Amino acid sequence: MAEKEKNVVNFSDPLSVLIVEDNEVDYKMLSSMLKDESYKISYSQVTETLADAVKALKEKSFDVAIVDLNLSDSKGELTLKEITEQFPLLPVVVNTGAYEDDLGLKTLGYGAQDFLVKSKYTAYTLIKALRYAIERKRLELELKDTMEQLSVTQRQLIEAERMRIIGGLASGVAHEVKNPLATILYGVTYLTDHVQVDDEKYQVVLDNIRAATHKANNIIVDLLDFASLSRLNKKATSLEDIIEKSLSLVGHEIDKHKVSVSKEITKDLQDIVVDKNRIEQVVVNLLLNAIYSITEGGNVHIRVHNGCLSSEMIKSMGLSEHYFKNGDRYLFMHIEDNGSGIKNENLDKLCDPFFTTRRAKGGIGLGLPVSKNIMELHEGSLCVQNKEDEGARATLIFRTSL
Amino acid sequence: MNTKKILLVDDEKGFTDVLRLNLESTGDYEVKVVNDAREAVKQTIAFRPNLILLDIIMPFLEGPDVVMALQENESIKNTPVVFLTATVTQEEVDQQQGIIGGHPFVAKPTNFEELVSSIEKNAGMVY
Numbered sequence: 237m238a239e240k241e242k243n244v245v246n247f248s249d250p251l252s253v254l255i256v257e258d259n260e261v262d263y264k265m266l267s268s269m270l271k272d273e274s275y276k277i278s279y280s281q282v283t284e285t286l287a288d289a290v291k292a293l294k295e296k297s298f299d300v301a302i303v304d305l306n307l308s309d310s311k312g313e314l315t316l317k318e319i320t321e322q323f324p325l326l327p328v329v330v331n332t333g334a335y336e337d338d339l340g341l342k343t344l345g346y347g348a349q350d351f352l353v354k355s356k357y358t359a360y361t362l363i364k365a366l367r368y369a370i371e372r373k374r375l376e377l378e379l380k381d382t383m384e385q386l387s388v389t390q391r392q393l394i395e396a397e398r399m400r401i402i403g404g405l406a407s408g409v410a411h412e413v414k415n416p417l418a419t420i421l422y423g424v425t426y427l428t429d430h431v432q433v434d435d436e437k438y439q440v441v442l443d444n445i446r447a448a449t450h451k452a453n454n455i456i457v458d459l460l461d462f463a464s465l466s467r468l469n470k471k472a473t474s475l476e477d478i479i480e481k482s483l484s485l486v487g488h489e490i491d492k493h494k495v496s497v498s499k500e501i502t503k504d505l506q507d508i509v510v511d512k513n514r515i516e517q518v519v520v521n522l523l524l525n526a527i528y529s530i531t532e533g534g535n536v537h538i539r540v541h542n543g544c545l546s547s548e549m550i551k552s553m554g555l556s557e558h559y560f561k562n563g564d565r566y567l568f569m570h571i572e573d574n575g576s577g578i579k580n581e582n583l584d585k586l587c588d589p590f591f592t593t594r595r596a597k598g599g600i601g602l603g604l605p606v607s608k609n610i611m612e613l614h615e616g617s618l619c620v621q622n623k624e625d626e627g628a629r630a631t632l633i634f635r636t637s638l
Numbered sequence: 639m640n641t642k643k644i645l646l647v648d649d650e651k652g653f654t655d656v657l658r659l660n661l662e663s664t665g666d667y668e669v670k671v672v673n674d675a676r677e678a679v680k681q682t683i684a685f686r687p688n689l690i691l692l693d694i695i696m697p698f699l700e701g702p703d704v705v706m707a708l709q710e711n712e713s714i715k716n717t718p719v720v721f722l723t724a725t726v727t728q729e730e731v732d733q734q735q736g737i738i739g740g741h742p743f744v745a746k747p748t749n750f751e752e753l754v755s756s757i758e759k760n761a762g763m764v765y
Contacts, residue, residue, distance in 0.1 A: 407725075411695060414724035415650050418747035422656040425750045429663065453747055 250278035251366065254292055254301040256319075257331060258284040258308055262354060266302060266331075269359040286310040286318060293323050300327045300366050302352070305343070312339075313346050320347035327373035329365050349373050388558050399463065406463035410456045417456075421449050458602045468514060468613055472507040475515075475540060475569065475634070482519035489524060494532045501540040508567060508634045510614050518607040518618070522571045522630045525603065528594065529575030529628060539570040542636070553619040553631065560617070567634040574627040578620065586620055641665070642761050645685055647672045647704065648693035648722065657691075660750055667757075675699035679707045682714045689761040691744075694723040705741070718762045720744055722753070 253270060257263040263282045270277040281296075283289040286309050289301070305315045319328060330343040330351040340351035349369035352362065424446045431438050483490070483497065490497060508515075526536045545555075547562045578586065585591045587608045592601035604620070611618040616634045623629050644667050648654050654671040661667040670685045672678050675696045682690065690708075694701035701721055709715045724746040731745045744756050 411724045414746050415653060418724065419650065419653040419656055421747040422653070422660050422750060426656055426659050426663065449747065 250276045251299045251370075252279035252296070253277055253281075253366065254289065254298040255280060255282045256284075256286070256289040256301060256307070256315075257282065257304040259304065262304065262331065266362070269362050272359055275359070275363045284308070286315055289319065290322060293319075293326065298326065300329065300370050302329050302331050302366070303348075304331045305339075313343065316343055316346050316348055325373070325377065327366075327369040329369045349376075384558065388556075403463040406459045410460050413456055414453065417449050417453050420445065424449065458606070462602055462606050462609070468511040470509050470511050470614075472509050473512045473515070475505060475508055475567065476501060478510075478512060478515050478519060479538060479540075479569075482516050482523060485516070485520050486523045486527065489527050490536075493527050493530070493534075495527050495530060496533075496535045497538065498535060499538045499540075501538070502542060505540065505542075505567070506636060508636065510634065511610075514610045515614070518610050518632065519569075519571075521603040521607045522618075522632075525630070526571055526573035526575065526628070528597075529577070530573050531575070534574050534627075537570075537572045539568075539572070541568050542566075543568050545633075552621070553617065553633075555617055555619075559615070565636055566616070567636050569632040569634070570629055571632075572623060572627060572629045577622045577626060577628050583620075583622075641668045642688040642757070643667070643685060644669045644757065644761075645672060645678070645682055645687035645690045646670065647675055647678045647690060647696075647701075649673055649675065649696040650693070657753075661754075664754070675701075675704055678704045679711060679714070682708060682717060683711065686714075687717060689757055690717055690719045691722045691757070692719050694721055694725050716762070718760045720756055720760050722746060 255263050255266050257266065263284075267280060267282060269275075270280045281292055281298075283292050284307070286307050289303070292298075293301070301319065303315065303319060305312050307315060310318060316328065316330060319326065328348045330340060330348045331354060332340045332343070332351055333354055337353065340353060343351050349372040350365045352365055357365070424442050428439070428442050428446075431442070479499070479501075489495075523536065530536070543566060545560055545562060545564045545566060549555075550557060550560050550562065582591075582593065587605050588601075590601040592599035595601070604618075608618045611632060614634065616632065618630065618632055620628060620630045644661060646654050646657060646661075646669055648657075648671075651673055654673060658669040658671055661669045670681060670687070672681050675693075676698050678690075678692075678699070690704075692701045692704055699707075701723070705719055708717060708719070719741055721741055721743045723743065726743060726745050731743045737743065742756060742760050744753055
């Protein structure tokens with residue numbers, strides 16, 4: 237019931253009103269009309285300039301503002317624009333001159349909820365305009381919220397359908413391509429063992445065919461992997477165990493590139509509910525990216541801690557404000573390196589499928605998009621940024637139950 | 639050393655040709671190829687293989703249907719079967735320790751050495 241009551245206009249709630257008006261006759265008249273006890277105005281304040289109005293609105297929250305558009309420091313629709321942009325939740329009633337009906341109507345298009353025509357209103361119509369403006373603003377915000385939710389749902393549906401199509405296509409293509417690949421591979425195996433020519437060039441050709449076959453197969457496997465992400469096997473798991481397992485999986489590369497690894501993990505971490513294999517896949521991807529970006533002797537630093545999301549983090553990490561709210565609790569895992577960092581022009585493309593800066597070294601460009609998808613399917617996220625000093629930082633966030 | 643008899647059931651003629659060459663060149667195997675799965679049971683009875691390498695997706699009759707048909711025939715129902723298929727990835731096979739739905743699987747394309755080791759592991763006596 238509480239939810240319902242909130243949606244009903246309550247004309248008896250006391251109002252606080254800001255009057256933005258530089259004409260003494262007008263603001264005195266407005267103030268005296270609002271003083272009538274039966275109208276339940278708890279507070280009213282007059283400011284004569286836009287600057288003072290903005291200051292007052294920052295200091296105190298008002299239920300509604302009555303605004304004259306032509307002030308000493310701002311004229312016409314710009315006054316309204318300034319106020320509605322800075323205070324998008326504030327209901328505004330514009331107070332226009334006696335012969336400005338057209339302007340009054342126009343202001344509704346610029347974000348005002350109603351307009352008064354000077355000398356044509358009574359105390360009763362004034363109060364009615366204020367109450368209606370508040371209700372209109374509330375409906376407007378509700379509609380905006382609903383539209384946002386609809387658009388999120390629509391995007392999710394499109395994404396689900398896209399994945400379904402990719403899934404079907406990928407498994408069909410995989411089957412059709414792997415059969416000929418198997419024929420090529422066994423053909424090369426046979427020739428390698430039986431070609432009796434004493435010429436190294438033949439072996440080089442055969443080795444290249446074999447390598448190309450494996451590469452083509454890897455692309456198919458990654459594509460299938462990308463397409464089969466909707467099946468997750470979530471269980472309570474220790475992130476520390478996942479990190480240890482992932483480090484052991486990339487141990488060979490760590491040794492080969494002479495990279496040192498340091499860890500900074502908060503004590504008493506609570507378990508996360510995830511598909512262990514998938515998260516290992518993400519961590520391995522990120523570790524490899526870090527290792528490959530640094531020169532010999534570099535360092536990969538892993539930090540894990542609990543924390544709350546702040547508005548700044550939501551913004552800088554490019555998170556959807558619809559899913560991630562200021563103050564939500566998350567488990568954060570950062571993988572930082574002191575390598576070459578990411579070129580600015582590549583930052584936006586990192587998670588695009590098939591974008592890679594290591595194509596020559598066999599990169600396919602599915603590591604980060606797959607990883608990001610995996611994190612999003614866990615209601616978390618992945619973001620990659622350059623560090624302030626040098627190198628890059630990949631951050632994983634996991635929703636925790638507390 | 640006794641050679642083992644392998645029945646290779648797969649509709650891709652190019653694939654069965656090269657695989658047969660590889661298997662025969664080891665000297666350890668005698669290979670019979672069946673490209674039409676509907677012939678699989680008849681050839682199994684005639685050839686008495688130690689092991690059947692069986693594709694899954696084939697026209698007319700799919701791999702699992704071949705297995706069911708083999709089981710209906712008392713004299714060959716214990717012939718070991720290894721599925722050799724492009725429908726699963728090596729990762730899926732590894733996760734299940736090489737067995738999916740009770741049958742050993744080998745993912746195409748797999749290295750010839752791995753295929754041989756799976757044959758050696760699963761090949762049985764000829765009854």
